[in-house]
Amino acid sequence: MRLLSTAAIPFSLPAIPRSRPSPPFPQIHSFLSPSLLLSIRPRPQLRRSFPPLSMATQPHSEPMNLLFVEMGVGYDQHGQDITAAAMRACKDAISSNSIPAFRRGSIPGVNSDQMKLQIKLGVPRSAQPFLDVERVKSVFPYGKILSFEVVDGGMICSSGVCLEAMGDKNDDCYIVNAAVYVGY
Numbered sequence: 001m002r003l004l005s006t007a008a009i010p011f012s013l014p015a016i017p018r019s020r021p022s023p024p025f026p027q028i029h030s031f032l033s034p035s036l037l038l039s040i041r042p043r044p045q046l047r048r049s050f051p052p053l054s055m056a057t058q059p060h061s062e063p064m065n066l067l068f069v070e071m072g073v074g075y076d077q078h079g080q081d082i083t084a085a086a087m088r089a090c091k092d093a094i095s096s097n098s099i100p101a102f103r104r105g106s107i108p109g110v111n112s113d114q115m116k117l118q119i120k121l122g123v124p125r126s127a128q129p130f131l132d133v134e135r136v137k138s139v140f141p142y143g144k145i146l147s148f149e150v151v152d153g154g155m156i157c158s159s160g161v162c163l164e165a166m167g168d169k170n171d172d173c174y175i176v177n178a179a180v181y182v183g184y
Contacts (some may be wrong), residue, residue, distance in 0.1 A: 062146060064116045064183040067101075070094055076174045077159045078166035082127040083135050085154075089121065089178035090139040099182065110184045115143035122153020122177035143182070153177050 072095075074088025102112040117140060123131055128150055137145055159173035 062116075064118065064146060064181070066181055066183040068097070068099070068182040070097055070180045070182065072178045072180070074176045074178065078163055078168050080167075080169055080172050080174060082123060082130050082174050082176065083132040085174040085176040086121055086123065086131060086136045086178070087139050089176040090119065090136060090180065093178045093180045094140070102184075107184065112142050114184045116183050117143040117145045118147045118149075118181035118183075119145060120149045120151065120179040120181070123150050124154045124156045124174065125152045127154075127156065127174060128152075140180075 070093040072089045072092030074085045074090070074092055076082065076085035076088070099115075101107055102110065102115055105111070119136075119140075121131075121136070131150060133148055133150075137148065154177055155175040157173050157175065158171045160171060162168045162171040
């Protein structure tokens, strides 16, 4: 296959005489006035500052050197059990990860006994009183849980069906989001 050099192809742009500037959006120019088009500006970028990675997110908890943030989503479509949805969200966050660094000594002086976790769950406010935190904590096979935070989040939506045989009280589906911070 032969490649052509761009130097071998004569190329020049023709000069385009302009008596007035062209509109920024010619395809919609006929629908909008020029003064309106000039007032359209891009939105500024929102910037958010985060705490230092080596600090815990909860007051009164010990500091942590952050390695990973694992995220997951859990659902409970039948039975309206917010704890089951939260457990699934946590399992989803940690299930597709292997952390050999804690077992192989990749971090000098650190093994799975020194693993620290911070858990943050987004749970619909109306379901938060029914969340069994101790059952959710049982999902994590090892690591010391430094903090467990429940915030407003997740969702309650319709599953489209109510099956009494599966324990449904209504057709609500509970959705929980989880963020699991892993460090040492």
